[in-house]
Amino acid sequence: MANGGDRFSIPERVDIDTDSPKENLRENHTPPSPQTTCTPQGMEGIKVYLHEQELWEKFHEVGTEMIITKAGRRMFPCYKVKVTGLNPKAKYILLMDVVPADDHRYKFADNKWSVTGKAEPAMPGRLYLHPDSPATGNHWTRQLVSFQKLKLTNNHLDPFGHIILNSMHKYQPRLHIVKADEHNGFGSKNTAFCTHLFSETAFIAVTSYQNHKITQLKIENNPFAKGFRGSDDMELHRMAKIQGKEYPVVPRSSVRQRVCPTGSLFGGGARGGLHPYSCENGVTSTTQDLVASPPAHYSLPQPDPQEHVQVYHSNKRKADDSCPAEEHHLYRKPYTDSSPSEDESYYHPPAYSPPPLHPSVQPPHTGLADSAYRSEAGVRQPCMFAGSEPRLDELSCTTWSYSCPLTPAMTPTEPYTTFSHQPYCSSPQNSQLSSIAHQGSPPLGDSLSHSPYQTQSSGPYQTPQHPSPPFREYHRYPASLSPPHYLTLHTHNRGGVPEWSEPT
DNA sequence: TCTCTCACATC
DNA sequence: TGATGTGAGAG
Numbered sequence: 001m002a003n004g005g006d007r008f009s010i011p012e013r014v015d016i017d018t019d020s021p022k023e024n025l026r027e028n029h030t031p032p033s034p035q036t037t038c039t040p041q042g043m044e045g046i047k048v049y050l051h052e053q054e055l056w057e058k059f060h061e062v063g064t065e066m067i068i069t070k071a072g073r074r075m076f077p078c079y080k081v082k083v084t085g086l087n088p089k090a091k092y093i094l095l096m097d098v099v100p101a102d103d104h105r106y107k108f109a110d111n112k113w114s115v116t117g118k119a120e121p122a123m124p125g126r127l128y129l130h131p132d133s134p135a136t137g138n139h140w141t142r143q144l145v146s147f148q149k150l151k152l153t154n155n156h157l158d159p160f161g162h163i164i165l166n167s168m169h170k171y172q173p174r175l176h177i178v179k180a181d182e183h184n185g186f187g188s189k190n191t192a193f194c195t196h197l198f199s200e201t202a203f204i205a206v207t208s209y210q211n212h213k214i215t216q217l218k219i220e221n222n223p224f225a226k227g228f229r230g231s232d233d234m235e236l237h238r239m240a241k242i243q244g245k246e247y248p249v250v251p252r253s254s255v256r257q258r259v260c261p262t263g264s265l266f267g268g269g270a271r272g273g274l275h276p277y278s279c280e281n282g283v284t285s286t287t288q289d290l291v292a293s294p295p296a297h298y299s300l301p302q303p304d305p306q307e308h309v310q311v312y313h314s315n316k317r318k319a320d321d322s323c324p325a326e327e328h329h330l331y332r333k334p335y336t337d338s339s340p341s342e343d344e345s346y347y348h349p350p351a352y353s354p355p356p357l358h359p360s361v362q363p364p365h366t367g368l369a370d371s372a373y374r375s376e377a378g379v380r381q382p383c384m385f386a387g388s389e390p391r392l393d394e395l396s397c398t399t400w401s402y403s404c405p406l407t408p409a410m411t412p413t414e415p416y417t418t419f420s421h422q423p424y425c426s427s428p429q430n431s432q433l434s435s436i437a438h439q440g441s442p443p444l445g446d447s448l449s450h451s452p453y454q455t456q457s458s459g460p461y462q463t464p465q466h467p468s469p470p471f472r473e474y475h476r477y478p479a480s481l482s483p484p485h486y487l488t489l490h491t492h493n494r495g496g497v498p499e500w501s502e503p504t
Numbered sequence: 505t506c507t508c509t510c511a512c513a514t515c
Numbered sequence: 516t517g518a519t520g521t522g523a524g525a526g
Binding site for chain 1: 517518519520521522
Binding site: 109154168223224225227228 | 506507508509510513514515
């Protein structure tokens with residue numbers, strides 16, 4: 001498509017904040033520009049700034065790709081945010097999830113991404129609980145919140161709690177801030193939370209990089225890949241040696257992606273994700289930035305058959321290393337790519353343009369937050385909430401399951417077998433975390449295409465035009481639940497009481 | 505042809 | 516030790 005068509009365009013928010021998005025283009029701002037605003041109980045004033053936004057935008061402009069492997073691969077750039085506006089003494093839980101950005105499957109051909117069919121069934125939606133959760137507002141705001149430990153996998157049976165994605169599908173990471181205040185009725189309809197997303201963090205999951213420019217950006221900016229930075233011919237020699245071929249050798253990727261487009265199907269570029277989010281009234285709020293105009297071929301996603309949420313606790317908790325992305329290296333030109341790809345003025349616009357996020361991104365509904373909250377005394381570790389990848393408009397499903405995996409060796413081979421599926425139904429009273437997990441994967445695009453994304457309130461949830469979010473009451477997670485165990489929390493409709501059970 | 509997995513070298 | 520991209524080879 002013309003203009004903007006070559007990259008994700010960010011839709012205009014309906015509830016535009018006074019903060020100027022453009023001021024958020026720079027990383028390490030001091031102070032950074034607010035990305036979001038929440039208004040519900042105790043959540044008003046919360047703002048989130050994407051760290052290294054410029055880097056994200058660099059990738060976004062080309063069409064961010066994230067490698068997914070069976071063992072799990074970290075995201076790069078890593079997702080780091082600066083949060084402000086939290087009550088210093090109140091406790092919050094920060095979660096991240098990655099939801100489908102649309103209902104399509106993509107392919108990279110002719111140096112551009114294009115839709116090649118309908119998306120595969122969504123993977124079990126999982127939420128990544130920041131290892132520091134729950135923590136006080138003071139804790140979250142005094143430093144950057146890094147989700148660098150989060151890993152992406154294509155292993156549908158992943159026992160490590162990594163976020164499961166489908167290759168060649170586009171996703172949108174989201175951040176959820178849940179107030180874990182005992183007086184806040186955590187896990188109940190009173191749970192206050194905010195959801196934030198930065199459109200420039202959208203990406204296509206791949207098992208191997210497709211766009212050479214992305215490979216270059218990764219190598220250039222990821223310290224862990226500096227081994228591939230080499231200078232000039234040094235690398236060629238190295239590669240030649242490896243391949244036992246005569247120098248010079250052109251990396252396969254270079255060949256395959258000789259003509260590298262500069263545009264991205266993630267249109268919107270720098271413009272996106274910079275809009276401040278605002279939450280509407282209500283106890284719970286969700287704010288998101290939307291991705292631009294809906295793709296021409298955009299089609300409504302099918303309801304996801306799965307409706308469960310899995311909670312995962314990683315068994316390891318390391319000091320949060322700083323994101324390597326922060327290192328910016330100047331380096332040589334990419335490989336031998338002599339192709340014009342580097343200056344491709346002839347970049348082919350992606351056939352797809354991200355659709356707007358679904359307005360029904362509901363407040364989080366999961367006992368998970370609770371669990372995290374309860375585990376404060378215990379080990380703080382990354383926690384994954386997995387569930388299906390329901391559409392945003394189906395968040396009302398009330399059956400949720402949470403699993404906290406043990407060490408890899410102890411994890412069940414069928415992490416999702418404990419999930420139960422129940423027909424969609426809405427209940428006016430449930431915890432909102434579950435909804436987070438739920439929303440977990442609704443094609444954002446779909447939602448957005450229906451209405452401009454806006455924040456939602458959770459209170460007694462009321463969405464005349466959308467299924468009400470799943471409101472359920474959850475039992476607190478047993479303290480022992482933390483990391484080492486796979487447990488499933490079965491929640492029943494009607495705000496039913498969740499039950500813990502060992503995974504089968 | 506396309507996608508994925510693996511062993512590998514590097515840091 | 517673990518994270519990274521590479522590239523051959525499998526499916």
